[in-house]
Structure formats: structure tokens, C-alpha cells
Amino acid sequence: MNVLVILIPVSVTLGLAGLGAFVWSLRARQYEDPEGSRARILDDRWDDEPRP
């Protein structure tokens, strides 16, 4: 059972990483315009020069 000493921190860290990614996506306003995001994939304005 000693493996738990490693595995539990690993699993909690992974979970926290997921939570961090969610918080980041929320802060980056990725849930404010779901329809727009769906349409913007087809937008070719920034293909050659990525939008900063």
C-alpha cells in the first residue's frame, strides 16, 4: 500500500490541473458565446497571422 503515498498526490494534482484548466477557460470567456465559437472556426481572417 506504500504506492498510495505517490499515487494519491498524483491523482489530486491531476484533478487540480483539470480544475485549473476549467478556471482558465472560464476566465478566458470561453463559455460566453458558444454559438460564436462554433462559427468562428470557419473564419479565415486569422489563418495567416494569428490573433494575439
Place this chain on the structure above:
Amino acid sequence: MTAACPACVELPPSATVPVPARADLVLHLPDIHCAACIASVERTLGAEPGVREARVNLSLRRVFVSAAGVEPEALIDALAAAGHRAQRLDAAPARDTGSRDLLMRMGVAGFAMMNVMLLSVAVWSGAAEATAHLFHLISAAIALPAVAFSGRPFFASALSALRAGRLNMDVPISLAILLAAGVSFFGALVGAERPGWFDAALALTFFLLIGRYLDHAGRRAARSAAADLAALEAPQAIRLEGQGERVVRAADLAAGDLIRVRPGDRLPADGVVEAGASDLDRAALTGETQPCAVAPGGAVAAGEVNLSGPLTVRVTHAGRDTSLARLAEMVATAESQRSRHSGLADRAAAIYAPLVHILGAAAFIAWFWATRDGMRSLDVAISVLVITCPCALGLAVPAVSTVTTARLFRQGLLVKSRTALERLAEVDMVVFDKTGTLTTGEARLRDPADLEALALAAGLARGSAHPYSRAICAAAAEEGVTPAALEEVTEIPGSGVEGLWQGARVRLGRPAWLGLSGEGVALSHGAGAPALFTFEETLRPEAAEAVAAIRASGRDVALLSGDAPAAVARVAEALGIEAAEAGFSPQDKADWLSARAAEGRRTLMVGDGLNDTGALTVAHASLAPASALDAARSAADVVLLSGRLDRIAPMLATARGATARMRQNIALAGAYNIVAVPLALVGLATPFLAALAMSASSVTVSLNAIRGGR
């Protein structure tokens, strides 16, 4: 200068500005729908001088512009040139942080629930002693902060309810969450062998937050659509100032200002006519279709439409003081005082909340009396609370109403009220207003027999914007009559039109002007008695079909109007409506509906004018077309965005289906309880069983809501 990537060098300087944190200007774009629209709008606005950044939100159909010293009119014109309709939205609305906040809490609860659940699986499958103890402590470390953060909306609502001495659904929810987390924490500290309730507390929070979020998102969508509608006709006024005219917002007018009202404009304020003569369309206020004449010294009211001649009006009441605004306000107050229909969810909660408390307390007392073991009794009480907790109940109604209102919105119906669906489902009588609802409000010439007179009248009417003139021209075109060629045609506002025909003076205008009595328009052509034209209203093309569909669904149809009996009878006959009442004042309409309510009828009022707002609030449910007056729209539960009446019957059917689905969901949630509560009461409910029941019921209820929801 060298750069690794050539594209970076070519980046326009404006592109380095980050997404605006706060938009200076918000425009509503009702017509955008695809990626090309987004690109075109953003490119057009980006090319305007002074615009730093424009970002389209397709879900809200709005563009947020960050700009300095730019007039919105310039941007709207630029967009119009690019082929996009745009309206300014009143001052950038405060960004809605509520849904983001709920999403965040939901994310935290979901994360914590899944992690704790993993740890619990180990405990359920037999981990013991030191391992179990360690797992409990780790679970506590994850769960306690998560519960404290995610459960805040429930705790806050429960606290405010308790302060007011009431019980709402959040009280048992908070109690269950707090007790489960607290007791499990105590168990973890002393190293109890029993599995904890952390996962149950978190799952409860998580599922309830989903329901709360759906509810919130639905209401937010309705609010923003209502704001867009209001912006469609942001009232403006032309104020006469020392050096000329200026367009100002109607709200900025003050008593004493002089304003100019062009033909076709809606009056922005109450006042007295200083100069000019014209006809006014008062249909929105009174329901009457006959235009009435005004001359200098005459009183005019906000909401009336100027028809024939330009008017200069001295403002007596503006903004919130106009009779229109005061009436609308009275309606709003009456509405808020009226005891609102309590929704299915509220009614279920009212029965449920005390029951949960009583069951929990009874379980504790009975177990304590039987075993004298405080911890064990508390454990049973918690299991009862957690299992009975209305997780599925919290999802049952919002999930169905979210799915249904989204479907109705795609069909052009905006559901504004939370309980509207349930009330619509109960409707057994649909009551229509006439003017502007069943009819288009436009006049149509009745049997144009004398074609020669019609040609002459059409020649005179050609230059006028009066609805009767337009009706005469339309009739002439329909009959294939060429309008007579006339000279010196002049419009005499308030009276009619005159001109020269083959050297003779001919006049077309109100009958009284030409020495006749009666309704309609008279034509005098020198020789002989003046000819009289009479008019009828144009029915909406789909009105007959819509009425027939409502009757076919087994509901009664009635017609209430403020107009003259003859006009009402014609419309009623054309549509086959037997219950038609004419000459009703706004109060009469409301009284008539109250009388029906006393008879036990559930009415749906469909109306668009200010004279309907009273009726709209009294009726069991109410609907207003998008063309309705602002006051009528705000009083109505549902706004018919497409303006098509034939959507009403399917809407009622959809509402009935949705309500049946809600009841099903409540029953499903109840069924889980019927199985699980006895187990909990006898102390057999383990945290594992609780988690299983809770998740299974929530998922079933959600799936049932989406079923067939296209």
C-alpha cells in the same frame, strides 16, 4: 529589424490590443447568423476611425465595441452600408457575472465530487483501518473547502429565508449539505470506521447547481431578448432649439420643450399642438381604428402616431411623467402586487421542505430513543436528509423549461415568465384583441363600385401617407384603375387633399369637411353629390387558420375590442368567433376576464395595445406580438417575435406537453424517494446507496427532459 516569423512583422498595430475588458458601446445585430457575418461586422467596425476593438457575440447577437469618441450613429450607418441592421442598446448593460459565478461553483463542486468519489470507491470496496482513515482525511481536505465555496448560493438563500421566518427549499438543502459534511469531518477526525458522507454532500451541491444554472441561464436569455426588443424602438424626438433641430432621446425631453413630429412618427411625449394640423392614430391607446383630427391647441399623448401633417408640439409631460408611462407603471405595480401563480416547482417544494425536516427529525428521535447512540442516530438522520434532498426535484422543472423555451424561441416565441409554461398549459379559452392583433391595423377599401371616382380619388391620394389614402391607392392598383392626372395637388393636414382636375376643383377628405356625415373618406368632384368611400380592416392572413386551429384543440375563442360594434362584428364573422364584445374600455376588458376567471375559466389574453395591458395582467396567461407597445410587451408572459398568430395553437400544445413532462419528472424523483426513504429510516442506507440513488435520479430526470427535445 529581423523577426523569426514574417507574419509577426505584418501584424497591424490594432491587433495587439487585448480583448476589451469593458465595452464602450453595445449594438444589437438582429440579423447576424454565421461566420461570414461575424467577420464582416468586425472588419467593418474595425475600419472605422476611433474603434479600438469590436467583438461580436453571436449567441446574444450583439457586438461589443471598445472605442473612444465615436458616435453610435456613425457605426450603425457603416454597418448598414455593409448590409447589417444594427440598433444601439441602452448603455452597456452591466456584465452578467451571475452565470459565470454559478459555472465556477459548479466546476469546483464537480471536480471535488469526482475526486472524493474515487476515494470513496476504495472505502466502499473494503479499505479499512489506516487506509480508510487516511482516505477520509484526504476527502475532508478536498470536500470541506469545496462545499464551503460551491454551496454559498444555497446557504445565502436559506439564511435570508430563515431571517424572514420562512422555509424554502434551500433550508433542507443547506442543512443536509452542512450536516453531512460536518458529521463526516468529525468521523474522519476521530477515525470512525463508517464511510463518510463527503461524496453525497458534494454530489448534492453539484446536481443542484446544474439546476440552478439552467434556471439562471433561461431567465438571462429572456431578459436579454426583452432588452433587444426595447432597443428596437428606442424612442427618439426631434427637439427644436434656437439654431435648428436636434435628435434627442425621448427620455431627455423636459416640459416646455418644442418638438417636431413628422408624419409617421410615434409621439414621444404628452403635449399641446402649437402649430400644424394632422390626424392621429390612437389605436395603440384606445383600440379604435378611426384616426382623429388635431389642430393647434389640441392635446396629444405619447404613444399616438402622427399620420398626415407635420406637427409642432409643446411638451407638457415627458419621460416617466407621460400618461403612457404612468399607465404602464400602474400596470407594473398591479402586477407585482398580484399574487403570482406559484409554479409547480414551488408547490412541490412547499410540500416537500417541511416533510424532509419532519422525516429527518423523526428518524433522529426514534433512533436515539431506541439505541441511545447519538452518532448512529445522527447518521441515520443525515442519510434521510441526503436521500430525500430534492436533487432531482431541483433539476426536474428547470431542465424541462430550458429545453422547451429554447424550442419555442426557435419558433419565434419568447417566454418571459418562469411559470408561463405551466399557466399556458392550463388555458381553455383564448381571448383576442382586434386592432393590431387579429388585424394588421391597415385599412382596406370596401367595394369600390364607382371606378371613375376611384381613379380620381387615387390621383388625389397618391401623395399622401394617410392610411386611407394608401388603401385607396392599393384598391386602385388592385382594380387596374390608372390614377387620374391632377394638377396643384396639396394636402390640407387634418382635412384632406385637394387638386385641379380638368379645370375643376376636386377634394378628398374627411366627410365633415365636405358636408357629409359618416365614417370613411368623401370625394367631391365639382358636379353632383360627394361620393363616400368606406373602409374595413385587413385581417392578418393567418388569423382565420390560427383561430380554427385553437378551436380544433378544444379551446374557446373570444374577441374583445374597444372599436365600434360594426367593425368588430365584421371581423368576428370573418373569423367565425361567436363571443365578440365591442366598445370595451380597458377596464371592461379586465372585468370581463375577471368574470371568466370567477367562472373557473383559464384565459389566454392576446393583445398589443395599451388598452390591453390591464387585460394582459388580469388574464391567466398573456401574449403580445412583437409589434405591440412596450407596456403591453412588458405585461405579457410571452412575446410573439414572429408576429404569426398560427404559432399560438402549437405553443399551447407544447406548453401542455412540457408541463406533463415536469409532472413526470417530479413523479420520477418521488419514486426514487419512495424506494430509498424507508431504507434510510431503518438505517440501511449507506453513503454508497445514497450516491447511487442521487446520481441515477438526476440523470433519469435530465434525460427525460431532453427526450424528443428537438
